[in-house]
Amino acid sequence: MATASSFAAMFISSAIAACFAEVCTIPLDTAKVRLQLQKKTAAGSAVTGGMLGTMKSIAREEGVAALWKGIVPGLHRQCLYGGLRIGLYEPVKALFVFVGDAALLNKILAALTTGIIAIVIANPTDLVKVRLQADGKATAVKRHYSGALNAYATIIRQEGIGALWTGLGPNMARNALINAAELASYDQFKQMFLNLPGFSDNVYTHLLAGLGAGIFAVCIGSPVDVVKSRMMGDSTYRSTIDCFVKTLKNDGPAAFYKGFIANFCRVGSWNVIMFLTLEQDDVQSAQHDSVE
Known part of the structure; x- marks a missing residue:
């Protein structure tokens, strides 16, 4: 059982x-x-120019710094969401294991649970991040927030504090699914690789497991990710179902995989970087504890 200090x-x-x-x-x-x-x-x-075309267009029309729009609330989000979903994973997984080792189902249930808990707390940071990223020259609805803190304050003043949880439904679905895909599959891939000849608990294994987790996450989570982004970026949708139906009716089924390549590149590289960094932190912590 994980202790408070280990959490x-x-x-x-x-x-x-x-x-x-x-x-x-x-x-x-x-x-x-x-x-x-x-x-x-x-x-x-x-109107689309693909991932690279979109990045070039943003850099050309709004400046290279615009590609990092939303970085401040993005960091707020990762401190809360990233810390909670991963920090809670092992203790929650232990709650689902009654006898023996954790099975894949236990890992999935634990990741679904921690993903929901974390995003309920972090949803306001996600909303502000999406709105800042969406606010560009070619955007139909321009909010002109001066920064993250101004966005939080403006949303509360103009729309009410409850508006900070806009898109919570699809965000919970999206993050529960992606968290399960990332953490459970990373855990499972790593265990699978370590049981194969020639593999050990090293950077190469972590890289392969992280890449596998990223592939699973983007394939499973893309449709709800699109609905989440549209609800947070466009306040004309009345509900999750309204957004889903209008997107399907107006843009077709392929719309739920818009930005798939960018999403895959982002989620895949994000998982590799995050898990490699996290694993190295764990190695250094273990070495520090052994010295003490």
């Missing part, structure tokens, strides 16, 4: 690793959000 250590290590991965990959995330928010034009086709 605190894992929370801090997870938050640091998640923040480092966020800084490295947020340009991909900004491109993903812009692509997900694109809708069909009057001519019947969506």
Whole structure:
């Protein structure tokens, strides 16, 4: 059973690793959000330039720094969401294991649970991040927030404090699914690799397991990720179902995988960076404890 001190250590290590991965990959995330928010034009086709085209367009029209829009609330999010979902994973997983080792189902249930708990707390940071990323020259609805703190204050003043939890439904679904896909599959991939000849608990194994976790996460979570981004970026949707139905009706089923390449590049690289950083923190902590 995890102790309070071990939870605190894992929370801090997870938050640091998640923040480092966020800084490295947020340009991909900004491109993903812009692509997900694109809708069909009057001519019947969506205006898109793909991941690289979107990034080039943002850099050319708004400046390179615009690719890091939302980094401040992004770091807020990773401190809360990243720290909680990973820090709580082992103790929650232990609660689902009654006899023997943790099975895949136990890992999935634990990751679903920690993903929901973490995003309920962190949803306001996610909302502000998406709105800052979405606010560009070509965006239909411009909010012109001057920064993260101004965005929090403006949303509360103009829309009420409850508006900070806009899109919570699809965000819970998205993060529960992605958290399960990431943590459970990383845990399972790592265990599988370690049982194979020639593999050991090293950087190569962590890299492969992290990449596998990223592939699972983006394939499973993309549809709810699109709905989440659209609800947070466009306040005209009345509910999750309304957003889903209108997206399907107006843009077709393929719209739920808009920004897939950007999402895959972002989530895959994010997982590799985050898990490699986290594993190295664990190694250093273990070495420190052995010296003491």
